[in-house]
Amino acid sequence: MTMLPAEPCPCGRGSSYAGCCGRWHAGAQYLQAPDAQALMRSRYSAFVLGLVPYLLETWHPTTRPAALEPNEPGLRWLGLQVKRHEVLDAAHALVEFVARSKLGGRAHRLHEISRFTREDGRWFYVDGDLL
Template sequence: MKKTAKSSAPAPCPCGNAAGYEACCGRWHHGPQHLMAPDAQTLMRSRYTAFVLDELDYLLETWHASTRPARLEANPPGTKWLGLQVRRHECQDAAHATVEFVARSRQGGRASRLHETSRFVREDGRWFYVDGDF
């Protein structure tokens, strides 16, 4: 993991958590808790980080089978992810939740902003992204 110049502490996780990647989203991507995010907001944050890091397999594995695309493309060269803001997280019941967020990026000097309210479902103890409204 990349270290900051002024400190031996790991750089913050791309999802915005001050903890380093391994202690934050890395444990859901590859660690002992692989694919077992405890709630929809954590899954959404880990999916944002997966987009940043081109963890395409993780994105597909956490996408509900009813809406999952056949494949995903890596970020185009020069894409820079600028940040994530979670605006709202609501549990409808033990198996359904929504997360509203804004993700910002820049490609070729052009800024982009994705504002989405995503739907999540929990099946067999695992949370999955279903779809979202822009």
């Protein structure tokens, strides 16, 4: 899936894709999300858009899988709700979110508390607990 820069960002923040997650996707090696919530939102948008290289690049090397499968054909992402962004210290944060999707006529809900760490000025997704 591709997006036009002026289209609404999939993360639901209310900005254009170019002014929101698109800037992190376009320059992942040069621009880094400023906090864990922005990274989490950009990762949700990357799932929506099937940007597997971005997802792997923003996953901490100690927990990063060797590969990710692309979205299943027919999968539709329906929305993201960030419930909580908790800064634990300068290098650690939590983000609780609910991501909704639909596949084969069945609705799915992913509710997770994700852990993020900051290294060399860059935030990474580490892992999460499903709720």
